[in-house]
Amino acid sequence: MTPRRKRLLVVLGILGGVAASVSLAVMASRENIMFYFDPSQVVAGKAPLAKRFRIGGMVVKGSVERKPGDIEVRFVLTDFAHEVPVEYSGVLPDLFREGQGIIAHGTMNAQGAFVADEVLAKHDEKYMPPEVAASLKNKTAAAAAVRPIT
């Protein structure tokens, strides 16, 4: 074996070993490291309910309630399978609105509601001009209006 070939094998061997151990760690962590839990996991008790954790989901349309003269806000989060009510008092990010994906950090209270002390908005990877978004919305609305006839 030439020295060059030996060095190649040593470098590949070290890289392969590190890559294998890191991929094992990544696979293991997919079960354990959760930046947030979705409402189904929370309802199923898979979230660390005794500790602080993050919950992520979509704000249910029509669920946002504000008390007049107060910054306290209540809304319901869904992953389209289960729902969890959330209470929060503080400043909401600009992107917070009904139908938006959000991530809240806090704890569960005895009544089964999530009391958040931080609310972050999550957005998707799609970017488009407002006119396009509006026309897409109209098309969806038009399609929805046509469907009941069939």
Add this chain to the structure above:
Amino acid sequence: MWTWFYKLASPPHVYGVAAALMPWLLGGAALAVAYGLIAGLAFAPPDYQQGDAFRMIYVHVPGAILSLTVYMVMAAASAVALVWRIKVGHAVAAASAPIGASFALMALVTGSLWGRPMWGAYWAWDPRLTSELILLFIYIGVMSLRSAFEDPARGDRAAALLAVVGVVNVPIVHFSVVWWNSLHQGATIVKLGTPSMPGSMLWPLLSMWLGFMLFYGAVLCTRVQAEVLNRERQAAWVREAIKS
């Protein structure tokens, strides 16, 4: 046929090629960045949900992509230098590290400034953000390891090994948004399938990406020249090159 390729192992040849390429790369970078900035900041339409704040994408995304591209160049050059004992490889890796670290820092800072108004936080220990921060630390580690030895050759070898091993972090940064629940959204352009963006927003972004690539090429050429001169300072051709 392969002589041009083998010649790249020769320091004086690389010095000459870098000197010849530099102005073209820098000129191309200036054109591409000028078009990208003007079209992206002034003419692209605002985003339907983020408004004008989405324009941060025109520096954030190319910076982030380049932080990974530069890393792969650095790791490949290090591997060539380790296995085939080609010294120019160490020069390219040493020249690339600070550039890549700057791109990583740029991605983190612009992302933080973008995250505050949109997400509601400058920083979150999210998988994408954390792995990009680790990328910056690996760059800093490669740079400091190289200078930590009395003997420059040993420093080069240690830094090259760390650079090669650290390449496992590159797919982690890229796929972090797929593998874990993440606050950061998925890929808009670097993925299989069509970009999730109309042409009026996309072209300036692609132009910025090209501009950043060319800019990296230009800075790399200058830095490789400096590295080669420093490393070959005992050689006769260097004295000739400096005299002329």
